Amino acid sequence: MVLALILLAVAIVCVIAIFREFKRQNMFGAAFSAISALVFGFFSIATIYWELIRPLVTGE
Template sequence: MELAFIILVVAILCAFAVVRELKTKNMFGVAFAAISVLVFGFFSIATLYWELIRPLFQS
């Protein structure tokens, strides 16, 4: 569970990196940061869903 929150923080930091690299017009950096946001964001949201939300609806 803690891992999901850590990965979510990493995804948020990568989102800041996307904005920073867009300002400097570094498209290679934008691409890697955007891919990182997608991957880390997906796995953190999926893990939080699997561990927190899904058990609430099971009987």
């Protein structure tokens, strides 16, 4: 569960970086931040699902 929280924190920082790089008009940095936010966000949501939601639904 700690891994999911760390990944979520990194994804939130990446979203903040997207806006900062758009303000600086650095499109390469904004694109890199967007890809990072998508990847880290996906893995954080997948980890939360796998650790919390799936055991409740399957009854494990």
